[in-house]
Amino acid sequence: MPINPTYPGVYIEELENPVKAIVGVSTSITAFVGRARQGPVNDPILIHSFGEFESIFGRLWKKSTMSYALFQYFLNGGKDAIIVRVVHSRDADTSKNAATATFESSSGGPKFVAANPGSWANHYTIEIDHNVDKEQDDPSPDPSKKHLFNLKFKDRNGVTVEEFLNISRKNTHKKYVVNVLKEESDFIRVKDKTAADINALTASLPPATEPYTGKGGTDGVDIAFSDIVPPTEPGDISGPEAAKGGIYALDSADIFNLLCIPAPDSEGAAAGDAHYSTVYTAAATYCKEKRRAMLLVDPPNDWNSPRDAAKSIDSLSLSRSENAAIYYPLIRSPDPDEDGRFRTFAPCGVVAGVIARTDAQRGIWKAPAGIDAILTGVPELKYQMTDDENGSLNPLGINALRVMPGVGRVVWGARTLKGADRLANQWKYLPVRRTALYIEESLYRGTQWAVFEPNDEPLWAQIRLNVGAFMHDLFTKGAFQGSTPKEAYLVKCDKETTTQYDIDRGIVNIVVGFAPLKPAEFVMIKIQQLAGQREAQ
Helix, strand or coil: CCCCCCCCCCCCCCCCCCCCCCCCCCCCCEEEEECCCCCCECCCEEECCHHHHHHHHCCCCCCCHHHHHHHHHHHCCCCCEEEEECCECCCCCHHHCEECCEEECCCCCCEEEECCCCCHHHHCEEEEECCCCCCCCCCCCCHHHCCEEEEEEECCCCCEEEEEEEEECCCCCCCEHHHHHHHHCCCEEECCCCHHHHHHHHHCCCCCCCCEEEEEECCHHHEEEECCCCCCCHHHHCCCCCCCCHHHHHHHCCCCCEEECCCCCCCCCCCCHHHHHHHHHHHHHHHHHHHCCEEEECCCCCCCCHHHHHHHCCCCCCCCCCCEEEEECCEEEECHHHCCCEEEECCHHHHHHHHHHHHHHCCCCCCCCCCCCECCCCCEECCCCCHHHHHHHHHHCEEEEEEECCCEEEEECCECCCCCHHHCCCCCEHHHHHHHHHHHHHHHHHCHHHCCCCCCHHHHHHHHHHHHHHHHHHHHCCCECCCCHHHHEEEECCCCCCCHHHHHCCCCCCEEEECECCCCCCCCCCCCCCCCCCCCC
16 A cells, blocks of 8 residues: 655555466366275266376276276376266166175174265275274273274275274264264265264274274165166266256356266267266267367277268267267277287377377467377377278367377367368367367456456556467467567557446456468369570570
C-alpha cells in the first residue's frame, strides 16, 4: 500500500509486478479407465511409474487390458497417468459375482474385509501378535484387558505388505484399529456394520498369549462386485454421471490431457456395440465439453484389413469428434506375464506414450507421427499395410500404424476424427487441436485473477500484457506460423471487444488468435533434367 511520509528523508516502496505469469498446463497426463486386479474403485489415482501401479492395482493381468496399455504407455515415454479402476456391477445371477475376501481365523475371532471389491485378496493373510510396547498397554496383569496388538498383512509368499504396530481395540484410543485401517491401509478394513458390532468384534481379539492368523476367503454374504465378468455394462465404464462412476470419476482429477479406454477383451471378439455406442461416444463428449482432452480410440477387432476399416468407420456408433483420434491396426507384443508369448493388444497405450514423448522432446505443436514416433516394444502389427492401403484410410481420418524399412513400427498419421477430407474441418489435425486445447486450458487457469476486478481499461491493459506474454513465449518456442509476433498471434481486449452493454452485464471479452503449425503430410519432390547447355559468353 502507498507510504504516508511523515518525516524528511528517503522512503522505499515495493511495487507489484504488473505481469501475472500464465503458466502452461501439463500436456500429456493420460487417464486410463478399465479393469484391474485390485485397488480403489471409481477413484482417480495419479501414478508416475508402472511399479507404482503394481503396488496399488496389482501386476499385469490377462483379464485387464488396461494394465497392458499402461505398461506400454510407460515403455514408450509416458510420465504421468491417472488410473480409474472399474468393476462389473452386481448380476442377478450371483454365480457370476466374485466375493470380497473376508479374513477370519478358523478358531473364530475378529473379522476383517478387503478394502476394495474382487476376490484378489483370497490368497492373502492377516497375522496378529502382541509383541507390543508394554508401557503403552494396559498395566493390568489380566491378559483379557490388554488392548494393544500388531497387525501384519501378508501376500501369498508370506511377504509383509502392510504392518501396523501398537494399534488398539479400544475405540477411545488414538490408534483405534478401525480408524487406523480406514485411514492408512490400502488393503483391509475392520468388517463393521454398526458401532455395537465394531466393539464386540474388536473385543473378541485373542488374549496376549494367543497369536491370530486369518486367511482371506469367499464370503457369500458380502457378494458385491465381480472381477470375473468384464466391466462392459453401460454403467460400469460410461456412468452414471450423477454417481461419479466410470469416466465421470475423473471429475475428481485436476487435469488430464489424453483418455484411454482399452476394450475389455482385445484378444477375442470385437469390442462390441456397447463399447462404441455407449462408452466411446460418452467419453468423446466428456472430453470435448468438460475436460479439454483427447480420446484415443481403439479399432474394433473385426477390422481385419484396411478395407474393413474404410467400410466401417462411418457405421460405428461413434460421432466424429474433434476431440478424438483413432489408430489402426491393433498391435502384437510379447506378454511379459506369459513367458513372452505374443498377444494382440489395443494400441491406445502405446500411442499415448508416443504422444507424451513427442511433447517432451518437440512440443505439443509437433505432430506425434513420423519416423521419430517409434512404437517401442511393438515387434509386430496385426496387419501390415501398403502405401496404397494407407492412402485409402488417411482421407477418412484413420491414423495408420506402419512398418517403415530401416526404422521399424511407427505412428504414420496425425488426424482427429474430424480429419476426413470431405469434412473440411478446422480441427483436421491432431497437433492443431491439442495446441488449441493447451492454450484454452492455460488461459482459463491463468486469468482467474481477473474475476471481480474493475472492468475498465486498466484491467484490459493488464490482460493484454499477461496473455500477450504467454503467447509470445509460445511464439519464441516455435509453436506458431509466422516470422513476427504480429503474423503469429493476436491478443485483443479493449472497448471494441467489451462494449458498455458487456460491462453492464459484468463481462470482459478477450479475443486470442493464433496461426497454427500444420503437419506436412505430403512432401512433393519435383525432379527436372537439365539440358547441360553451356552458359553464353
